[in-house]
Amino acid sequence: MSGARRSWRIEMRAGLVAIAPLALGSIPFGLIYGVLAIKAGLSPLLAIAVASLVFAGSAQFMITQLVAAGTPLLLILGSVMTINLRHALYSAALARHLAHLGYGWKALLAYLLTDEAYAASIKRFDETGAADNRHWFLLGAGLGLWCVWQISCIAGVALGGRIPAAWSLDFAGTLTFIAIVVPLLRDRPAWAAMAAAGLVAVAGQALPYKLAIMAAAIAGMLAGVAVERACKSSLETPA
Amino acid sequence: MSLWITMLAAGAITFAIRLSFIGAAGRIDAPAWFIRFLRFVPVAALSALVWPDLLVGDPGMLIMQPRLYAGLAAALVAWTTRNVMLTIATGMLALWLLQWLPGGA
Numbered sequence: 549m550s551g552a553r554r555s556w557r558i559e560m561r562a563g564l565v566a567i568a569p570l571a572l573g574s575i576p577f578g579l580i581y582g583v584l585a586i587k588a589g590l591s592p593l594l595a596i597a598v599a600s601l602v603f604a605g606s607a608q609f610m611i612t613q614l615v616a617a618g619t620p621l622l623l624i625l626g627s628v629m630t631i632n633l634r635h636a637l638y639s640a641a642l643a644r645h646l647a648h649l650g651y652g653w654k655a656l657l658a659y660l661l662t663d664e665a666y667a668a669s670i671k672r673f674d675e676t677g678a679a680d681n682r683h684w685f686l687l688g689a690g691l692g693l694w695c696v697w698q699i700s701c702i703a704g705v706a707l708g709g710r711i712p713a714a715w716s717l718d719f720a721g722t723l724t725f726i727a728i729v730v731p732l733l734r735d736r737p738a739w740a741a742m743a744a745a746g747l748v749a750v751a752g753q754a755l756p757y758k759l760a761i762m763a764a765a766i767a768g769m770l771a772g773v774a775v776e777r778a779c780k781s782s783l784e785t786p787a
Numbered sequence: 788m789s790l791w792i793t794m795l796a797a798g799a800i801t802f803a804i805r806l807s808f809i810g811a812a813g814r815i816d817a818p819a820w821f822i823r824f825l826r827f828v829p830v831a832a833l834s835a836l837v838w839p840d841l842l843v844g845d846p847g848m849l850i851m852q853p854r855l856y857a858g859l860a861a862a863l864v865a866w867t868t869r870n871v872m873l874t875i876a877t878g879m880l881a882l883w884l885l886q887w888l889p890g891g892a
Contacts, residue, residue, distance in 0.1 A: 573871065594791060601798030606829075610836060611797070621793040628797040631832040635805045637825045640817040643808040658806035716882055719854060722840045723861050723878035725833040730865035730874075732830050741827040746838035753839060761835045768831025773823055 556684040563669065563688025570664040571696040574605065578697050580720045581608050582704015583711055587718065588616035592705050599701035603694065604662060606728065607631050608701075609721040616718070619758040630765045638666040642686075645673045649683055657683060660690025736779055741772030853885035 578599070585595035590612070602608055607628050614624045638661055646654055668689045672682055711717055733739055745768025752760030808817060841858040861878030864870070 576872065576875070590790070594794060597791075598794050598797075601794055602801050603798075604801060606833065607797070607801065610832075611794075613836060613840075615790070621789060624793055625796055625800065627832075629800050629804070631828065632801045632804050634825055634828045635801070636807050636817070637822065639805055639808040640822070643811065646809050647812040654809050654812075655806065658809050659802055661805040661809075716879075716886065719840075719857070719882055720875055720879060722837055722854075722858065723875045724871070725837045726858060726861050726878070727865050727871040727874040729830055729833045729837065730862050731869050733866075737827070738830050741830045742834040745831040745834035749835040749839050750842055760839070764835035765828075765832040768834055769824055769827040772827030772831065776823065 554681055556681045559681045559684035560688035562672070563685040563690075564692045566668040566672075566685075567664060567689035567692040570668060571693045574664065574693065574697055575700045577605050577609075577724060578700025579704040579707065580717065580724070581605065581612065582701045582706070583708045583717055584609065584612040584616075584704075584721055586705055586708025587711075587713070588612040590615060592708075595705045595708075596698075596702055599698055600694075602628065602632075603659070603697070604632055604635075605697075606725065609724060613718075613721060614758065614761075617758055623758055623762065626762050627765075630762060634663075635661060638663075641670060642666070642673060646683060653683060657686055657690065660687070660694060662690070662693060664693050665690040737772045737776035740775035741768040744768045744771030853882055856885060857881035 581599070582595060585598065585608075586592065590598070598608060598611060602611070610627060610631055611624060614627060619627075639658065642657075642661070646657060649657075665686060669686045672685050675682075729742060733742060745764045747764075748767040749760050749764035752763055755763070808815065837858070841855045842852065843854060857878045860881045861874045864877040865874040868874070
Protein backbone atom coordinates (compact mmCIF):
# COMPACT_ATOMS: atom_id res chain seq x y z
CA MET A 549 0.00 0.00 0.00
CA SER A 550 2.70 2.46 0.98
CA GLY A 551 4.37 2.39 -2.44
CA ALA A 552 1.17 2.79 -4.42
CA ARG A 553 0.42 6.04 -6.16
CA ARG A 554 -2.58 7.69 -4.57
CA SER A 555 -4.69 10.38 -6.24
CA TRP A 556 -3.96 13.98 -5.32
CA ARG A 557 -7.39 14.33 -3.74
CA ILE A 558 -6.73 11.47 -1.35
CA GLU A 559 -3.30 12.86 -0.47
CA MET A 560 -4.60 16.36 0.12
CA ARG A 561 -7.48 15.14 2.27
CA ALA A 562 -5.07 13.00 4.30
CA GLY A 563 -2.88 16.06 4.83
CA LEU A 564 -5.86 18.05 6.09
CA VAL A 565 -6.83 15.25 8.48
CA ALA A 566 -3.27 14.96 9.78
CA ILE A 567 -2.94 18.69 10.47
CA ALA A 568 -6.41 19.08 12.07
CA PRO A 569 -5.43 18.47 15.72
CA LEU A 570 -2.34 20.68 15.42
CA ALA A 571 -4.34 23.42 13.73
CA LEU A 572 -6.94 23.23 16.49
CA GLY A 573 -4.18 23.59 19.08
CA SER A 574 -2.83 26.68 17.32
CA ILE A 575 -6.10 28.62 17.67
CA PRO A 576 -5.42 29.99 21.19
CA PHE A 577 -1.95 31.12 20.12
CA GLY A 578 -3.34 32.91 17.10
CA LEU A 579 -5.81 34.69 19.37
CA ILE A 580 -3.11 35.62 21.89
CA TYR A 581 -0.79 36.79 19.12
CA GLY A 582 -3.46 39.14 17.76
CA VAL A 583 -4.13 40.59 21.21
CA LEU A 584 -0.41 41.04 21.98
CA ALA A 585 0.31 42.60 18.58
CA ILE A 586 -2.29 45.30 19.19
CA LYS A 587 -1.02 45.84 22.75
CA ALA A 588 2.53 46.19 21.36
CA GLY A 589 1.36 49.04 19.15
CA LEU A 590 1.15 47.35 15.75
CA SER A 591 -1.66 48.66 13.60
CA PRO A 592 -4.42 46.09 13.03
CA LEU A 593 -3.53 45.85 9.35
CA LEU A 594 0.17 45.31 10.06
CA ALA A 595 -0.61 42.78 12.80
CA ILE A 596 -2.65 40.74 10.31
CA ALA A 597 -0.06 41.18 7.54
CA VAL A 598 2.70 39.82 9.80
CA ALA A 599 0.68 36.63 10.33
CA SER A 600 0.83 35.85 6.62
CA LEU A 601 4.25 37.41 5.89
CA VAL A 602 6.14 35.60 8.64
CA PHE A 603 3.63 32.79 9.34
CA ALA A 604 5.54 31.38 12.33
CA GLY A 605 4.00 31.49 15.79
CA SER A 606 7.12 31.81 17.93
CA ALA A 607 8.64 34.48 15.66
CA GLN A 608 5.35 36.41 15.68
CA PHE A 609 5.24 36.33 19.50
CA MET A 610 8.84 37.47 19.62
CA ILE A 611 8.11 40.35 17.24
CA THR A 612 5.33 41.61 19.53
CA GLN A 613 7.69 41.48 22.55
CA LEU A 614 10.51 43.25 20.70
CA VAL A 615 8.26 45.91 19.18
CA ALA A 616 6.69 46.56 22.60
CA ALA A 617 10.19 46.99 24.05
CA GLY A 618 11.14 49.49 21.35
CA THR A 619 13.88 47.30 19.90
CA PRO A 620 15.74 48.76 16.87
CA LEU A 621 14.38 47.31 13.65
CA LEU A 622 17.61 45.69 12.48
CA LEU A 623 17.83 43.74 15.73
CA ILE A 624 14.23 42.59 15.31
CA LEU A 625 15.25 41.23 11.91
CA GLY A 626 18.31 39.51 13.39
CA SER A 627 16.20 37.93 16.12
CA VAL A 628 13.58 36.69 13.65
CA MET A 629 16.33 35.16 11.55
CA THR A 630 17.91 33.46 14.59
CA ILE A 631 14.68 31.90 15.82
CA ASN A 632 13.51 30.83 12.36
CA LEU A 633 16.80 29.17 11.44
CA ARG A 634 15.32 25.86 12.58
CA HIS A 635 13.21 25.84 9.42
CA ALA A 636 16.43 25.22 7.47
CA LEU A 637 16.45 21.82 9.19
CA TYR A 638 12.98 21.01 7.85
CA SER A 639 13.94 22.32 4.43
CA ALA A 640 16.97 20.04 4.37
CA ALA A 641 14.87 17.05 5.44
CA LEU A 642 12.26 17.56 2.71
CA ALA A 643 14.51 18.74 -0.16
CA ARG A 644 15.11 15.25 -1.54
CA HIS A 645 11.37 14.49 -1.66
CA LEU A 646 10.45 17.69 -3.46
CA ALA A 647 13.39 17.79 -5.89
CA HIS A 648 11.23 16.67 -8.85
CA LEU A 649 8.76 19.57 -8.52
CA GLY A 650 8.77 22.87 -10.43
CA TYR A 651 9.79 26.20 -8.92
CA GLY A 652 6.21 27.28 -8.25
CA TRP A 653 5.48 24.20 -6.18
CA LYS A 654 8.75 24.50 -4.31
CA ALA A 655 8.10 28.14 -3.45
CA LEU A 656 4.53 27.43 -2.34
CA LEU A 657 5.46 24.47 -0.16
CA ALA A 658 8.43 26.34 1.33
CA TYR A 659 6.12 29.21 2.27
CA LEU A 660 3.78 26.76 4.03
CA LEU A 661 6.61 24.90 5.81
CA THR A 662 5.83 25.42 9.51
CA ASP A 663 6.73 23.33 12.57
CA GLU A 664 3.26 21.80 12.45
CA ALA A 665 3.14 21.06 8.71
CA TYR A 666 6.59 19.49 8.91
CA ALA A 667 5.66 17.35 11.90
CA ALA A 668 2.48 16.16 10.16
CA SER A 669 4.15 15.43 6.81
CA ILE A 670 7.58 13.98 7.48
CA LYS A 671 6.25 10.48 8.23
CA ARG A 672 4.33 10.38 4.96
CA PHE A 673 7.41 11.53 3.08
CA ASP A 674 9.62 8.94 4.68
CA GLU A 675 7.38 6.09 3.49
CA THR A 676 9.12 4.25 0.71
CA GLY A 677 7.67 4.53 -2.76
CA ALA A 678 8.12 5.86 -6.26
CA ALA A 679 7.51 9.46 -7.28
CA ASP A 680 3.91 10.15 -6.41
CA ASN A 681 1.48 12.72 -5.12
CA ARG A 682 2.85 13.15 -1.63
CA HIS A 683 3.48 16.87 -2.17
CA TRP A 684 -0.30 17.24 -2.18
CA PHE A 685 -0.26 15.89 1.37
CA LEU A 686 2.07 18.71 2.46
CA LEU A 687 -0.06 21.20 0.55
CA GLY A 688 -3.20 20.03 2.36
CA ALA A 689 -1.50 20.16 5.75
CA GLY A 690 0.12 23.55 5.06
CA LEU A 691 -3.00 25.20 3.66
CA GLY A 692 -5.20 23.80 6.43
CA LEU A 693 -2.95 25.28 9.10
CA TRP A 694 -2.60 28.54 7.18
CA CYS A 695 -6.36 29.14 7.05
CA VAL A 696 -6.93 28.32 10.73
CA TRP A 697 -3.94 30.45 11.78
CA GLN A 698 -4.99 33.53 9.78
CA ILE A 699 -8.55 33.38 11.10
CA SER A 700 -7.44 33.04 14.73
CA CYS A 701 -4.87 35.86 14.39
CA ILE A 702 -7.51 38.15 12.87
CA ALA A 703 -9.93 37.24 15.67
CA GLY A 704 -7.21 38.08 18.20
CA VAL A 705 -6.59 41.44 16.55
CA ALA A 706 -10.32 42.17 16.75
CA LEU A 707 -10.30 41.30 20.46
CA GLY A 708 -7.05 43.17 21.10
CA GLY A 709 -8.31 46.54 22.25
CA ARG A 710 -10.95 45.09 24.56
CA ILE A 711 -8.69 43.25 26.98
CA PRO A 712 -7.52 45.27 30.02
CA ALA A 713 -3.78 45.54 30.68
CA ALA A 714 -4.28 44.32 34.27
CA TRP A 715 -4.83 40.83 32.87
CA SER A 716 -1.08 40.66 32.05
CA LEU A 717 -1.92 38.74 28.91
CA ASP A 718 1.56 39.43 27.51
CA PHE A 719 2.74 36.74 29.96
CA ALA A 720 0.91 34.17 27.82
CA GLY A 721 3.62 34.65 25.19
CA THR A 722 6.34 33.77 27.69
CA LEU A 723 4.28 30.79 28.89
CA THR A 724 3.96 29.57 25.31
CA PHE A 725 7.74 29.63 24.99
CA ILE A 726 8.07 27.72 28.28
CA ALA A 727 5.66 25.11 26.93
CA ILE A 728 7.82 24.73 23.81
CA VAL A 729 11.22 24.75 25.55
CA VAL A 730 10.57 22.41 28.49
CA PRO A 731 9.82 19.29 26.40
CA LEU A 732 13.02 19.99 24.43
CA LEU A 733 15.13 19.60 27.59
CA ARG A 734 15.75 15.94 26.91
CA ASP A 735 19.49 15.77 27.50
CA ARG A 736 22.44 17.60 29.01
CA PRO A 737 23.36 19.63 25.89
CA ALA A 738 19.80 21.01 25.74
CA TRP A 739 19.89 21.98 29.43
CA ALA A 740 23.25 23.68 28.82
CA ALA A 741 21.82 25.64 25.89
CA MET A 742 18.87 26.76 28.03
CA ALA A 743 21.05 27.75 31.00
CA ALA A 744 23.68 29.60 28.97
CA ALA A 745 21.06 31.53 27.00
CA GLY A 746 19.22 32.47 30.20
CA LEU A 747 22.38 33.56 31.97
CA VAL A 748 23.57 35.78 29.13
CA ALA A 749 20.08 37.22 28.56
CA VAL A 750 19.68 38.21 32.23
CA ALA A 751 23.28 39.34 32.75
CA GLY A 752 23.15 41.38 29.56
CA GLN A 753 20.02 43.36 30.45
CA ALA A 754 22.13 46.53 30.73
CA LEU A 755 23.28 46.22 27.10
CA PRO A 756 21.62 48.69 24.74
CA TYR A 757 19.10 47.80 22.03
CA LYS A 758 18.12 44.44 23.51
CA LEU A 759 21.40 43.10 22.14
CA ALA A 760 21.32 40.63 25.01
CA ILE A 761 18.67 38.52 23.24
CA MET A 762 20.77 37.74 20.19
CA ALA A 763 23.94 37.35 22.23
CA ALA A 764 22.09 34.97 24.53
CA ALA A 765 20.67 32.89 21.69
CA ILE A 766 24.13 32.49 20.15
CA ALA A 767 25.70 31.69 23.53
CA GLY A 768 23.02 29.05 24.10
CA MET A 769 23.65 27.34 20.76
CA LEU A 770 27.42 27.33 21.30
CA ALA A 771 26.96 25.90 24.80
CA GLY A 772 24.70 23.16 23.45
CA VAL A 773 27.17 22.15 20.74
CA ALA A 774 30.10 22.29 23.20
CA VAL A 775 28.41 20.11 25.83
CA GLU A 776 27.25 17.68 23.16
CA ARG A 777 30.83 17.32 21.97
CA ALA A 778 32.08 16.89 25.55
CA CYS A 779 29.46 14.19 26.26
CA LYS A 780 30.41 12.33 23.09
CA SER A 781 34.14 12.41 23.71
CA SER A 782 33.69 11.21 27.30
CA LEU A 783 31.68 8.28 25.90
CA GLU A 784 34.35 7.47 23.36
CA THR A 785 37.21 7.58 25.86
CA PRO A 786 37.87 4.08 27.18
CA ALA A 787 37.61 3.91 30.96
CA MET B 788 6.28 52.84 7.66
CA SER B 789 9.73 51.53 8.53
CA LEU B 790 8.01 48.92 10.69
CA TRP B 791 6.19 47.72 7.57
CA ILE B 792 9.47 47.42 5.67
CA THR B 793 10.98 45.52 8.60
CA MET B 794 8.09 43.06 8.63
CA LEU B 795 8.33 42.59 4.85
CA ALA B 796 12.03 41.84 5.32
CA ALA B 797 11.26 39.47 8.22
CA GLY B 798 8.85 37.61 5.93
CA ALA B 799 11.41 37.49 3.12
CA ILE B 800 14.11 36.14 5.46
CA THR B 801 11.76 33.48 6.87
CA PHE B 802 10.74 32.43 3.37
CA ALA B 803 14.37 32.27 2.22
CA ILE B 804 15.27 30.04 5.17
CA ARG B 805 12.36 27.70 4.43
CA LEU B 806 13.18 27.59 0.72
CA SER B 807 16.94 27.14 1.24
CA PHE B 808 17.51 23.41 0.79
CA ILE B 809 14.21 22.78 -1.03
CA GLY B 810 15.21 25.38 -3.61
CA ALA B 811 18.66 23.84 -3.97
CA ALA B 812 16.85 20.62 -4.95
CA GLY B 813 19.22 18.20 -3.28
CA ARG B 814 22.26 19.68 -5.04
CA ILE B 815 23.50 20.95 -1.68
CA ASP B 816 23.56 18.87 1.48
CA ALA B 817 23.52 20.63 4.83
CA PRO B 818 26.91 20.25 6.49
CA ALA B 819 26.83 18.11 9.63
CA TRP B 820 28.09 20.90 11.93
CA PHE B 821 25.28 23.15 10.71
CA ILE B 822 22.63 20.54 11.52
CA ARG B 823 24.17 20.06 15.00
CA PHE B 824 24.07 23.82 15.55
CA LEU B 825 20.44 24.11 14.39
CA ARG B 826 19.23 21.56 16.92
CA PHE B 827 19.79 24.11 19.69
CA VAL B 828 18.17 27.08 17.96
CA PRO B 829 14.69 26.76 19.51
CA VAL B 830 15.94 26.04 23.04
CA ALA B 831 18.51 28.86 23.00
CA ALA B 832 16.43 31.53 21.25
CA LEU B 833 13.30 30.93 23.34
CA SER B 834 15.20 30.70 26.64
CA ALA B 835 16.78 34.05 25.81
CA LEU B 836 13.27 35.52 25.74
CA VAL B 837 11.83 33.67 28.73
CA TRP B 838 14.36 34.31 31.50
CA PRO B 839 14.45 38.12 31.34
CA ASP B 840 10.65 38.20 31.46
CA LEU B 841 10.61 35.99 34.56
CA LEU B 842 13.22 38.10 36.35
CA VAL B 843 11.98 41.60 35.53
CA GLY B 844 11.72 44.22 38.22
CA ASP B 845 13.95 44.80 41.20
CA PRO B 846 16.57 42.06 41.48
CA GLY B 847 16.82 42.78 45.22
CA MET B 848 13.18 41.79 45.62
CA LEU B 849 13.43 38.16 44.60
CA ILE B 850 10.58 37.27 46.96
CA MET B 851 8.24 39.61 45.11
CA GLN B 852 8.62 38.21 41.60
CA PRO B 853 5.17 36.86 40.70
CA ARG B 854 6.25 36.13 37.13
CA LEU B 855 9.15 33.96 38.30
CA TYR B 856 6.93 31.77 40.47
CA ALA B 857 4.15 31.60 37.89
CA GLY B 858 6.72 30.67 35.24
CA LEU B 859 8.26 27.95 37.42
CA ALA B 860 4.80 26.51 38.14
CA ALA B 861 4.08 26.49 34.39
CA ALA B 862 7.44 24.81 33.69
CA LEU B 863 6.62 22.10 36.22
CA VAL B 864 3.28 21.45 34.51
CA ALA B 865 5.00 21.44 31.11
CA TRP B 866 7.54 18.94 32.39
CA THR B 867 4.99 16.51 33.82
CA THR B 868 2.12 16.80 31.33
CA ARG B 869 3.74 18.08 28.07
CA ASN B 870 0.38 19.79 27.57
CA VAL B 871 0.71 23.28 26.07
CA MET B 872 -2.74 24.57 27.00
CA LEU B 873 -2.49 23.30 30.57
CA THR B 874 0.93 24.97 30.88
CA ILE B 875 -0.41 28.34 29.80
CA ALA B 876 -3.52 28.05 31.95
CA THR B 877 -1.47 27.18 35.05
CA GLY B 878 0.96 30.04 34.50
CA MET B 879 -1.76 32.63 33.97
CA LEU B 880 -3.80 31.46 36.99
CA ALA B 881 -0.69 31.48 39.18
CA LEU B 882 0.24 34.99 38.02
CA TRP B 883 -3.27 36.33 38.66
CA LEU B 884 -3.37 34.76 42.10
CA LEU B 885 0.03 36.17 43.06
CA GLN B 886 -0.81 39.62 41.69
CA TRP B 887 -4.17 39.87 43.36
CA LEU B 888 -3.12 38.49 46.73
CA PRO B 889 -3.07 41.20 49.40
CA GLY B 890 0.28 42.95 49.18
CA GLY B 891 0.98 41.39 45.77
CA ALA B 892 2.89 43.31 43.10
